[in-house]
Amino acid sequence: MPHRKTIPGVWRRYPQRYRLKGNRCETCGEYFFPPRVVCPNCRRKGKLVDYEFSGNGKIESFTIVYTPPDGMEMQAPYVLALVRLEEGPLVTAQIVDVDKDEVDIGMPVKLVFRRISEDRDDGVINYGYKFTPV
Amino acid sequence: MRKVAVVGVGMGKFGERWEDGLRELSAEAGLRALEDAGITGDDIQALYIGNMSGGRFVGQEHVGALIADAMGLNPIPATRVEAACSSGGLAFREAYLAVASGEFDLVVVGGVEKMTDVLTGQATTTLGGAADQEWETFFGATFPSLYALIARRHMHEFGTTEEQMAKVAVKNHYNGARNPFAQYQREIKIEDVMNSSPVASPLKLLDCSPITDGAAAVVLASEDLARKITDTPVWVRASAQASDSLALHDRKSLTSLNATVVAGKKAFSQAGITPRQVNIAEVHDCFTIAEILAVEDLGFVKKGEGGKAEEDGMFDLNGDISVNTSGGLKACGHPVGATGIKQIVEISLQLRGEAGKRQVDKAEIGLAHNVGGSGATAVVHILSR
Amino acid sequence: MVGIVGYGAYIPRYRITVEEIAKIWGKDPETIKKGLKIVEKSVPGVDEDSVTIAVEAARNAVNRAGINAKDIGAIFIGSESPPYAVKPSSTIVAEAIGATPELMAADFEFACKAGTQAIIASMALVDSGMIKYGMGIGSDTSQGRPGDALEYTAAAGGAAYIIGKKDTLANIEAVYSFATDTPDFWRREGQEYPRHGARFTGEPAYFKHVISATKGLLEKGGYSIEDFDYFVFHQPNGKFPLVAAKKLGIPAGKLKQGLLTPVIGNTYSGATPLGLASVLDVAKPGDLILATSFGSGAGSDSFAIRVTDVIEEKRKKAPSVEYYIKRKTYLTYGEYVKHRRKLKM
Numbered sequence: 001m002p003h004r005k006t007i008p009g010v011w012r013r014y015p016q017r018y019r020l021k022g023n024r025c026e027t028c029g030e031y032f033f034p035p036r037v038v039c040p041n042c043r044r045k046g047k048l049v050d051y052e053f054s055g056n057g058k059i060e061s062f063t064i065v066y067t068p069p070d071g072m073e074m075q076a077p078y079v080l081a082l083v084r085l086e087e088g089p090l091v092t093a094q095i096v097d098v099d100k101d102e103v104d105i106g107m108p109v110k111l112v113f114r115r116i117s118e119d120r121d122d123g124v125i126n127y128g129y130k131f132t133p134v
Numbered sequence: 135m136r137k138v139a140v141v142g143v144g145m146g147k148f149g150e151r152w153e154d155g156l157r158e159l160s161a162e163a164g165l166r167a168l169e170d171a172g173i174t175g176d177d178i179q180a181l182y183i184g185n186m187s188g189g190r191f192v193g194q195e196h197v198g199a200l201i202a203d204a205m206g207l208n209p210i211p212a213t214r215v216e217a218a219c220s221s222g223g224l225a226f227r228e229a230y231l232a233v234a235s236g237e238f239d240l241v242v243v244g245g246v247e248k249m250t251d252v253l254t255g256q257a258t259t260t261l262g263g264a265a266d267q268e269w270e271t272f273f274g275a276t277f278p279s280l281y282a283l284i285a286r287r288h289m290h291e292f293g294t295t296e297e298q299m300a301k302v303a304v305k306n307h308y309n310g311a312r313n314p315f316a317q318y319q320r321e322i323k324i325e326d327v328m329n330s331s332p333v334a335s336p337l338k339l340l341d342c343s344p345i346t347d348g349a350a351a352v353v354l355a356s357e358d359l360a361r362k363i364t365d366t367p368v369w370v371r372a373s374a375q376a377s378d379s380l381a382l383h384d385r386k387s388l389t390s391l392n393a394t395v396v397a398g399k400k401a402f403s404q405a406g407i408t409p410r411q412v413n414i415a416e417v418h419d420c421f422t423i424a425e426i427l428a429v430e431d432l433g434f435v436k437k438g439e440g441g442k443a444e445e446d447g448m449f450d451l452n453g454d455i456s457v458n459t460s461g462g463l464k465a466c467g468h469p470v471g472a473t474g475i476k477q478i479v480e481i482s483l484q485l486r487g488e489a490g491k492r493q494v495d496k497a498e499i500g501l502a503h504n505v506g507g508s509g510a511t512a513v514v515h516i517l518s519r
Numbered sequence: 520m521v522g523i524v525g526y527g528a529y530i531p532r533y534r535i536t537v538e539e540i541a542k543i544w545g546k547d548p549e550t551i552k553k554g555l556k557i558v559e560k561s562v563p564g565v566d567e568d569s570v571t572i573a574v575e576a577a578r579n580a581v582n583r584a585g586i587n588a589k590d591i592g593a594i595f596i597g598s599e600s601p602p603y604a605v606k607p608s609s610t611i612v613a614e615a616i617g618a619t620p621e622l623m624a625a626d627f628e629f630a631c632k633a634g635t636q637a638i639i640a641s642m643a644l645v646d647s648g649m650i651k652y653g654m655g656i657g658s659d660t661s662q663g664r665p666g667d668a669l670e671y672t673a674a675a676g677g678a679a680y681i682i683g684k685k686d687t688l689a690n691i692e693a694v695y696s697f698a699t700d701t702p703d704f705w706r707r708e709g710q711e712y713p714r715h716g717a718r719f720t721g722e723p724a725y726f727k728h729v730i731s732a733t734k735g736l737l738e739k740g741g742y743s744i745e746d747f748d749y750f751v752f753h754q755p756n757g758k759f760p761l762v763a764a765k766k767l768g769i770p771a772g773k774l775k776q777g778l779l780t781p782v783i784g785n786t787y788s789g790a791t792p793l794g795l796a797s798v799l800d801v802a803k804p805g806d807l808i809l810a811t812s813f814g815s816g817a818g819s820d821s822f823a824i825r826v827t828d829v830i831e832e833k834r835k836k837a838p839s840v841e842y843y844i845k846r847k848t849y850l851t852y853g854e855y856v857k858h859r860r861k862l863k864m
Binding site: 005009013017034060061062063064065066067068069070072075078080081082089090091092093094105116117126128129130 | 255256258259262266268269270271272273274275276278279282283284285286287290331332333334335336337381382383384388
């Protein structure tokens with residue numbers, strides 16, 4: 001039986017997963033997604049403030065996943081990519097509504113809101129970010 | 135810190151071991167290591183165990199205590215070490231430091247993983263624990279997919295081909311067929327890899343290391359004790375470790391594992407040698423692309439030239455540097471916590487001239503390279519006679 | 520007077536044709552296409568549902584409105600295919616657009632008119648001064664029973680409307696609602712698919728309520744049919760709206776822009792809201808629109824909406840309904856069954 005994700009664990013990340021809420025260090029100017037608890041450059045000298053990303057980005061690498069983890073069987077095969085957000089950070093996310101033969105490095109993409117996984121058929125549904133070609 | 139040597143090694147056959155659990159696998163490897171060293175259980179002062187996930191594979195935590203108990207070693211200290219796929223290598227390092235520091239004179243370090251009791255889906259999910267749960271795995275990243283993302287980028291930046299990656303698997307199967315402990319005893323061809331079913335493009339089934347049960351163990355002793363125990367001590371010339379971001383998307387480079395680069399440089403510096411002086415290397419080929427990255431990041435070849443070097447046979451058995459003579463993770467198998475220790479076993483056997491059909495001519499300096507996850511931990515050891 | 524400050528539409532990209540479905544049941548597709556006046560319908564992606572559709576529509580509405588989502592004081596979503604039987608979809612939408620935590624939220628059910636009812640509820644809260652902006656959404660991914668006539672039309676889509684008092688791109692001049700207890704179409708708790716009364720869904724249900732509500736609006740607002748430039752009716756198939764129009768003396772041409780079912784199917788709670796959005800995508804300042812929804816069970820909401828000159832600037836800030844209609848990928852029946860989770864795993 002697949003391991004259930006914890007409810008507090010998924011709820012805690014809604015703003016990040018629903019709206020790409022990250023943060024930015026005012027001291028060094030770098031943008032972070034996911035948000036950092038400590039700026040890796042400035043450490044305690046850094047001042048972190050909330051920042052919601054635009055959702056625009058480009059594909060930096062991609063793969064087509066044929067052997068999905070538990071809970072994502074119905075979506076397979078799917079495109080998984082590393083998306084470079086225009087503000088700087090790199091995120092791991094699926095690319096949807098795209099012809100698998102057309103995905104390539106450099107493709108511009110934008111944020112969409114989709115189901116990521118669900119906890120069997122009686123548990124919580126996990127929503128979050130995916131991307132689609134512009 | 136004083137010098138430390140490997141004075142005994144042992145392992146069991148890697149594969150699907152239906153009859154055996156953690157206790158049986160550990161005992162088999164441990165007893166062989168003690169036999170090989172010619173010592174008894176009373177001589178052991180501490181036990182270190184590399185094990186990634188007893189909990190999620192067989193529901194068992196507290197694995198250090200489990201094995202000390204199973205081997206009748208109580209009340210010596212027993213410590214389980216975890217760093218995903220580098221649990222074994224890191225356990226070896228912790229054991230080495232314990233002896234080098236003077237805290238202990240003789241310890242046993244083993245690695246064990248029991249992966250085949252669960253279905254493949256659960257095993258995949260558990261292995262995914264080596265990645266970033268919240269920001270990689272949650273979104274559908276599987277372990278193969280992370281290395282696939284690296285492979286795609288390596289192909290894009292350096293022109294590495296799928297055939298060059300396939301050569302790594304072919305080479306390692308050739309070696310594995312000469313290793314009685316390897317999970318796979320058959321040779322394969324490039325076409326076999328190219329035609330195997332896709333897992334996460336461009337990686338196919340035969341680009342990926344398997345799910346395996348197994349254990350390996352080595353005995354470590356301080357210099358004075360080592361010389362008393364054996365005529366063929368294998369000296370630990372360097373032990374180094376480095377870290378990098380947990381998630382692939384937080385790395386500075388997608389085609390280089392900086393933890394390997396840093397640990398490798400530290401190790402070569404400690405041993406006072408250059409990369410090309412290494413004769414044999416057990417590197418972390420969890421996927422074929424990982425070996426290409428390893429030979430580049432360790433400095434055997436320049437960044438981007440790993441694929442061509444593999445293709446040209448540079449790392450074949452008795453090539454410039456014999457890489458993964460054990461069969462690597464690919465053909466020998468990858469019982470996660472055991473792999474790092476198996477690497478030490480293989481290097482030791484090679485340096486002692488006891489590697490049978492896969493013996494490397496003039497094996498003098500060996501290197502073991504063990505990576506955790508997609509590169510968040512790297513452990514490098516250099517051994518010699 | 521309150522009006523529409525921003526509106527947004529969303530239709531999933533997948534489609535299945537009448538031919539592809541008819542093939543499975545051995546039916547003649549041409550007969551069905553002629554009878555229902557439909558060519559193909561939209562199908563949600565495997566990772567889409569009425570909530571994800573509502574979020575995309577809501578984000579488009581916020582972009583057109585140009586407001587801070589935190590100023591939205593109410594979010595109501597109408598649907599008959601919510602992902603949870605108990606747990607509001609509206610709070611998920613609220614979190615996704617950043618409107619939490621100072622707002623009220625609730626999910627509405629009234630078959631296909633839940634969306635327009637959500638809009639009216641927002642209007643009342645804004646008009647009374649209780650909130651600055653309110654959002655009403657109609658979104659559905661309704662299931663069609665395999666082999667039933669509704670399999671050809673049950674589709675997926677949604678639209679969101681932000682109601683406010685200032686900077687409106689269209690003002691809602693009058694509203695009239697008409698509701699009775701009429702069991703024409705229903706789904707019991709725990710049942711996979713709805714059931715319906717076949718021909719009973721016509722005269723006593725759809726036509727009685729759509730026509731009564733429309734006539735009621737005309738009388739209440741002092742309008743005549745000739746005053747209106749566009750008409751949007753609830754559209755369970757491509758035929759019923761044309762029949763209703765004829766009964767009311769409406770020229771068929773004025774229905775065309777708001778009649779989407781022929782190319783995307785019946786998006787249930789999203790149908791009238793999407794039809795209205797399609798009209799708003801092209802309407803000129805000063806145009807008067809009449810929109811009448813219908814929900815089984817049964818009832819209709821009728822609106823008289825006057826377009827302002829703010830519309831030209833605002834409508835380009837999000838994709839048009841036509842954009843969503845044009846982008847499509849066809850599915851085979853097997854893929855459709857997988858997308859719609861009809862497979863027993």
